[in-house]
Amino acid sequence: MTGLLPEGFHDRLPPFADQAARLERSVLDTARAYGYEQVDPPLAEFEDALARRLKAGAAQGAVRFVDPVSQRTLAIRPDITAQVGRIAATRMGHHPRPVRLSYAGPVLKLRASELKPERALRQIGVELIGLDSVAAAREVVLVAVEALTEAGVTGLSVDLTLPDLVATMGGSTALAEALDAKDAAAVAAIDRSFLPLIAAAGPFTAAVAKLRSHAALASRLDGLEQIAAALPPGVSLTLDPTERHGFEYQNWFGFSLFAAGASDQIGRGGTYGVIHDDGREEPAVGVTLYVDPILGATAGAVERRRLFLPHGTDPADGARLRREGWVTVAALEAHDTPEAQLCSHILFKGEVQPA
Numbered sequence: 306m307t308g309l310l311p312e313g314f315h316d317r318l319p320p321f322a323d324q325a326a327r328l329e330r331s332v333l334d335t336a337r338a339y340g341y342e343q344v345d346p347p348l349a350e351f352e353d354a355l356a357r358r359l360k361a362g363a364a365q366g367a368v369r370f371v372d373p374v375s376q377r378t379l380a381i382r383p384d385i386t387a388q389v390g391r392i393a394a395t396r397m398g399h400h401p402r403p404v405r406l407s408y409a410g411p412v413l414k415l416r417a418s419e420l421k422p423e424r425a426l427r428q429i430g431v432e433l434i435g436l437d438s439v440a441a442a443r444e445v446v447l448v449a450v451e452a453l454t455e456a457g458v459t460g461l462s463v464d465l466t467l468p469d470l471v472a473t474m475g476g477s478t479a480l481a482e483a484l485d486a487k488d489a490a491a492v493a494a495i496d497r498s499f500l501p502l503i504a505a506a507g508p509f510t511a512a513v514a515k516l517r518s519h520a521a522l523a524s525r526l527d528g529l530e531q532i533a534a535a536l537p538p539g540v541s542l543t544l545d546p547t548e549r550h551g552f553e554y555q556n557w558f559g560f561s562l563f564a565a566g567a568s569d570q571i572g573r574g575g576t577y578g579v580i581h582d583d584g585r586e587e588p589a590v591g592v593t594l595y596v597d598p599i600l601g602a603t604a605g606a607v608e609r610r611r612l613f614l615p616h617g618t619d620p621a622d623g624a625r626l627r628r629e630g631w632v633t634v635a636a637l638e639a640h641d642t643p644e645a646q647l648c649s650h651i652l653f654k655g656e657v658q659p660a
């Protein structure tokens with residue numbers, strides 16, 4: 306069937322919508338256990354207010370429209386981080402720092418690419434506003450890794466990056482672009498001293514060792530090592546010191562998350578600044594998880610365990626079985642069958658049996 310929904314939009318059907326809801330609950334529960342409390346900003350808001358909240362990128366890629374009621378341009382959020390920043394800077398501006406917030410909800414991207422055709426997506430995330438220290442960054446990375454592990458995601462890998470490195474080292478835009486393209490010849494033509502940054506991309510320990518010769522990087526590398534040391538064994542770690550793609554508003558620290566079986570990255574995060582109405586920039590760090598590729602990576606694990614209650618089953622039996630954790634599906638007509646109700650089990654003479 307074509308044309309039912311615009312390209313890049315999709316319905317999530319059973320059992321995947323339940324799976325998505327479970328994932329969301331699990332991640333938010335892990336975040337709550339670390340002190341992150343949920344906020345729920347609206348799907349759209351004033352475009353200008355959203356756009357100026359972060360250094361760049363906050364309203365970039367947003368679908369905009371003129372609201373017939375306020376007569377103002379609204380943006381449908383392409384990312385929830387800027388909205389959480391707005392809440393922290395305004396309505397929760399009086400709250401002691403750091404403030405820890407979590408969120409989950411749909412976002413809409415203006416454009417899709419051939420590689421990523423989806424435009425309507427879901428995000429889950431946490432933001433810690435008031436600090437962008439190594440300790441704060443370490444906590445956020447750890448919460449993300451723990452939340453994903455609790456949610457059953459395996460084969461996790463974290464790619465660390467230093468998004469504003471080239472800019473803070475005085476590199477030009479041309480140099481940053483040559484580094485983005487990993488074009489060693491072009492980098493050498495501009496400034497040979499940046500060549501080790503290309504060579505260093507790869508497994509974390511070896512990459513850090515290669516970069517130690519750069520005295521200017523010492524404190525950043527120390528920070529990355531402290532973050533890396535906090536990660537549980539089994540999570541693989543790489544470093545790509547000049548990766549900036551997708552890190553439009555992050556500053557000293559950024560990271561991408563990958564998982565076995567997911568074709569695309571499953572999350573991204575880093576340090577950034579929330580811009581207050583008086584122009585002050587408040588440090589922050591956070592991570593956003595992308596529900597869609599995560600579901601792709603765990604789809605094999607979806608199992609339907611449903612217990613068919615034949616017509617006439619005592620309602621008390623159904624209640625008892627639900628308390629024991631069963632999903633029960635009651636036959637409302639005598640001729641209904643476990644197959645028709647997609648049931649894996651059946652209650653037969655008071656006993657649960659495979660259907």
Ligand SMILES: N[C@@H](Cc1c[nH]c[nH+]1)C(=O)O
Nearest residue numbers: 386573574575591592593
């Ligand atoms: N929202 C950002 C990631 C992020 C969250 N907090 C800081 N950075 C993204 O999806 O790319």
